[in-house]
Amino acid sequence: MSAKTTTTTSDGFSPEERAAMKERASELRAEGKKGAKKADGxxxxLDRIAQMAPEDRAxxxxxxxxxxAAAPDLMPKTWYGMPAYANADGKIVVFxxxxxxxxxxxxxxxxxxxANLDDGDLWPVSYALQKWTPAVEKRVIELVKAAVS
Structure with a gap:
């Protein structure tokens, strides 16, 4: 029996990933009030991302x-119509x-x-993002982990 592989391209989520996220949202709703809030977020x-132009959506x-993946404790939600992730207090950390x-x-x-990114008297809090590469992914992981540390 061969294992089914999921391929993700730079074009965005694979159908398998989309289905898994919808299943996870259903599971969270079943967990109760806190889970339902996370599922709604x-x-x-996902709805907001689906509305974006293809390049932005990817x-x-x-x-x-x-x-x-880097900060599973952050709560997904929209903020001013943007995908965002909040800490346990409900305050936005990253968007x-x-x-x-x-x-x-x-x-x-x-x-x-x-976000815990403070570095002296001057540090960046916004990054231009034009293309997703392994180097970009590595840097985003570093930033997010630092932000929630």
Missing amino acids: LQAI LAERVHVTVT FQDSGKFNYRYSTLGFQDT
Whole structure:
């Protein structure tokens, strides 16, 4: 018996990944009030990502997978219509802004003041994001882990 493989391209989530996320949302709803809130936030993010232009959608999907893997305790939700991830207090830590939202030439990955990225008197809290590469993924993982540390 051969194992079924799931392939993800830079075009976004595979059908298997989409189905798994919907199943997870259902599981969270079944867990009760807190789970339902997380499931609703997850569904809101997935709905918002689905509305994006293809290039932005592909980036947003990779950001979503990366953030949820690097910081599983963050709660998914939308924030000003953007996919975002909040700490246990409900405060946004990290968010994704697609280029189409304000007709910018690039999407951004941003961090709020709750992110633990402080470094002296000056540090970046927003990053232009044009293409998803292994190097970009590695840097996003580092940033998210630092932000929640």
